[in-house]
Amino acid sequence: MKNKILPFSIVLVFGIIFYIFYKGLEESNIYAPNINKQNKIPVFITKDFNSGESMKSSSIFKLDKIYLLNIWSSWCVPCRKEHPLLMSLNLENKINIIGMNYKDNDKNAENFLNELGNPYKQIFTDIDGTIAIEWGAYGVPESFIIQNNKIIKKYIGPLNQKLIEEIKLLIK
Numbered sequence: 001m002k003n004k005i006l007p008f009s010i011v012l013v014f015g016i017i018f019y020i021f022y023k024g025l026e027e028s029n030i031y032a033p034n035i036n037k038q039n040k041i042p043v044f045i046t047k048d049f050n051s052g053e054s055m056k057s058s059s060i061f062k063l064d065k066i067y068l069l070n071i072w073s074s075w076c077v078p079c080r081k082e083h084p085l086l087m088s089l090n091l092e093n094k095i096n097i098i099g100m101n102y103k104d105n106d107k108n109a110e111n112f113l114n115e116l117g118n119p120y121k122q123i124f125t126d127i128d129g130t131i132a133i134e135w136g137a138y139g140v141p142e143s144f145i146i147q148n149n150k151i152i153k154k155y156i157g158p159l160n161q162k163l164i165e166e167i168k169l170l171i172k
Contacts, residue, residue, distance in 0.1 A: 039151045042134035049101055049109070049123035060098060060122060066171050067146040068097045070120070070159075071132055073104045074112035076140045078158035083116045085164050090119035095171050099123035102132055102140050145170055 044057045061067055070086060072079040090097050099120035101109050106125075126132050135144065138156060145153040145167065153170060155163055 039136075041146055041149050041151060042131070044131050044134060046124040046126065046131060049099070049106075049125050055124065060124065061146055061149055063148050065147075066095050067144075068095050068167065069100060069135075069144040069146060070097060071100045071102050071126075071135070071137055071140050071142045073102045073140050074108040075104065076102075079141045080112075080116065082141055082158040082160070083119070085159050085161065086119040087117050089164055089167070092168075095167070096121045100132065100135075101125045102137075103127065103129050 041057065041061060046055060046057070047053065048055050068089070072083075086097060089095065097119050099122070101123055103126065124131075132140075132142075135142075135151075136154070141158050143155040143159055144151050153167075159167075
């Protein structure tokens with residue numbers, strides 16, 4: 001009798017655990033934010049990438065200009081893939097591209113820019129990732145179109161040629 005209860009109990013416990021996990025898979029708790037909602041840009045203090053001097057967000061983003069904020073890192077493979085598109089967009093000189101160097105080693109980031117070129121008008125650092133969180137970023141790369149200190153468009157993931165064309169239409 002005792003020999004039959006133990007295997008039955010084990011099967012019953014695993015059956016209950018399986019049922020709980022199975023029911024959990026049916027629940028759709030996926031949160032998809034409205035990435036086109038206009039939000040004010042966060043206020044923050046950071047360091048300039050090149051000089052290391054402390055700076056405020058109000059000194060980076062002016063009201064009368066349109067910006068593309070690009071969150072990037074030297075260790076990010078998709079960042080490397082989208083970089084030539086940022087370089088070509090910068091050559092058109094119709095939008096100010098600002099870089100947020102995310103959780104990166106300064107020397108590695110510098111080597112990345114020396115190798116691939118620097119499309120950014122200004123770069124600031126986010127060493128611990130808190131500034132990116134304030135922007136609502138999920139990771140790298142991400143890009144934001146900013147006008148009058150408001151986010152008018154957010155791009156999650158690497159930019160591609162189709163998105164660059166969309167950005168060009170937005171800045172006209």
